[in-house]
Amino acid sequence: MHQSATDPRPRVLHLTQSVEGGVARVVADLTRAQLAVGLRVTVACPDSGLSALLRRLGADVRHWHATRAPGPSLVGEVRRLARLLDDVRPDLVHAHSAKAGLAGRIAVRGSVPTVFQPHAWSFEAVTGPTAALALTWERFGARWAHRTVCVSEAERLRGLRAGIDARWAVVPNGIDTGRFRPAAGAVRASLGTDVDPAAPLVVCVARLCRQKGQDVLLAAWPAVTRRVPGARLVLVGDGPGRERLRGPQQVLFAGAVADPVPWYQAADLVVLPSRWEGMALAPLEAMACGRAVVTTDVDGARESLPPALVPHCLVPPEDPAALADAVTALLLDPRLRASLGHRGREHVLAAHDVRHAAEAMADVYRALLGTGIAAPAAPTEYRESIHS
Structure with missing residues (x-):
């Protein structure tokens, strides 16, 4: 682990190519919760509304140019991540969804504790030879994730049935129930x-x-x-x-x-x-x-x-x-x-308050880092969001 001599708090590096929709909201919620309990949080992602929001939350945001689909650009994306890893020197890497999971695991190759969160399996999103390649990669890449975190037991079982030999954890998605709540009047x-x-x-x-x-x-x-x-x-x-x-x-x-x-x-x-x-x-x-x-x-x-x-x-x-x-x-x-x-x-x-999800993810991190991470506090009311 690479910890600063002057700041012993663990540094988490989140990797995401997805900057909108559900994956972005999960990254934002985790970042908010982890900053609140004193973790040093860096997020690598393309420039976007998500990156602007994360900066407002207080995260260290690094630009990572990446396309959504795998292809010839992957080599450059992995090289950029490798340089970023040398600069950030994280104690734990958390890669979200297919593209960041692919590039991140290749760049890290298990050199620091790595969490991969598929947010739905890549081989379900494609058909034919591309699906076969995606499944082959997921089977191979599992060796470079210290934990594969699924958001449901059904997602974990689908991975198992597909022959993915991973070290599993299940952390169901959580919602900010202070923000998502019934209307006080006609809207x-x-x-x-x-x-x-x-x-x-x-x-x-x-x-x-x-x-x-x-x-x-x-x-x-x-x-x-x-x-x-x-x-x-x-x-x-x-x-x-x-x-x-x-x-x-x-x-x-x-x-x-x-x-x-x-x-x-x-x-x-x-x-x-x-x-x-x-x-x-x-x-x-x-x-x-x-x-x-x-x-x-x-x-x-x-x-x-x-x-x-x-x-x-x-x-x-x-x-x-x-x-x-x-x-x-x-x-x-x-x-x-x-x-x-x-x-x-x-x-x-x-069952799905965002605080439950943040604490369950903190348990995953504790198991990998062997260090204390405080429990998340009740969230303050928060109005900003990621585009749907």
């Missing part, structure tokens, strides 16, 4: 949309990409509006799938937003029709806001819901008819929606 009018305040409103908050399955939701939507006339759908977020997505008049593309909380609070129902996940943040955030959710039965979904919600809120992935049935049933039953929203909020408070 729909403040969003500046032409949505009728009385119209049934369905909201999907996610990056626009194949993983999140907005195309499946759009395919289901005509069946919903036939049974619930006047219902409106809002897709909140942006991404590479934007140009391929087309919706009827009842669908609003809101684009990326600075703060998704008002959209959750304004919704009658929140939907996330993902094709794969580790444990999605959006359903947890929606439940923290007291909203009923419909999500697909992918990794982490059952673990993120209280048992009472499963029959009403889970549908098979890539099944527009089942999705339409579940959405319609809840739009037509406001009392059930309210009950599910209340139970969901209680569940997130008990």
Whole structure:
């Protein structure tokens, strides 16, 4: 371990190429919690809204230019990380998601304690020969991670079934329940949309990409509006799938937003029709806001819901008819929606508060560093967020 002679506090280096969406929010929440307990935190990531936010939190932010997909640029990305490692001299490296996990483990090669957090497996995001290459890499790269941290037991089991021989830990995702909370009053009018305040409103908050399955939701939507006339759908977020997505008049593309909380609070129902996940943040955030959710039965979904919600809120992935049935049933039953929203909020408070996640990650670090790390304190109210 490389500890300063004048500052014995452990230094954690987070690596992330993802600078928006769920991975960015996890990095920001961990950084905030770790700074609060006195760790020295450095984050290497591309210049972005995330890097600006991390600087405001007090982290040491280093620019790391990296593309999202692996390719010829990987060699340069690994070299830049190697130079950065020599400069920062971290006591522990925490690499987030596929690209940083690939480049980071190659650059570090186990020379300091290394945590890899896939945030959903890379081989699920691709098909054919590319998927085979991704799986081969994950099997090989596991030797250079002292812990592979999954956000759900289902994600860990998927890795095991795929033949990844890792030293596992499971740390479920956590939500800042002070920020994600039920609205104190009406919020729909403040969003500046032409949505009728009385119209049934369905909201999907996610990056626009194949993983999140907005195309499946759009395919289901005509069946919903036939049974619930006047219902409106809002897709909140942006991404590479934007140009391929087309919706009827009842669908609003809101684009990326600075703060998704008002959209959750304004919704009658929140939907996330993902094709794969580790444990999605959006359903947890929606439940923290007291909203009923419909999500697909992918990794982490059952673990993120209280048992009472499963029959009403889970549908098979890539099944527009089942999705339409579940959405319609809840739009037509406001009392059930309210009950599910209340139970969901209680569940997130008990099982998915961000403080639980920060303390569980601190336990992982303690095991690797052999040093004391204070428990996280209750978070102060915090308003800044990462674009969806």
